[in-house]
Amino acid sequence: MSALRNIIWLTLTSISVILGSCLVMDNQDLIFFKIFDFESRLLPKGLWLLISFCLGCLITMILTSTVMIAQKFKLNNVKKQLAKFESAAKNKESKL
Numbered sequence: 545m546s547a548l549r550n551i552i553w554l555t556l557t558s559i560s561v562i563l564g565s566c567l568v569m570d571n572q573d574l575i576f577f578k579i580f581d582f583e584s585r586l587l588p589k590g591l592w593l594l595i596s597f598c599l600g601c602l603i604t605m606i607l608t609s610t611v612m613i614a615q616k617f618k619l620n621n622v623k624k625q626l627a628k629f630e631s632a633a634k635n636k637e638s639k640l
Contacts, residue, residue: 564594 571590576583 564597568594 568588568590571588571593573589574586575589575592576586577592578584
């Protein structure tokens with residue numbers, strides 16, 4: 545299962561890199577990003593698209609990892625409660 549997951553991850557990563565490089569090569573128009581008074585350097589349009597895509601992926605990974613960590617803590621608490629209930633049930637069963 546782990547090998548299959550690694551193969552899928554490698555395939556998706558390779559496809560993403562190939563598509564990203566094609567995107568950058570096909571969009572060579574120079575543009576700048578301006579927000580409020582901040583003005584960036586002139587960069588190719590494809591590079592801006594690639595930067596925004598990577599930032600979106602990074603933000604999504606950060607947000608989902610915090611949710612996953614919270615879920616792991618909840619799972620550990622439930623496992624502890626289950627172990628406590630199982631031991632209480634065994635004690636009650638042994639008394640009968």
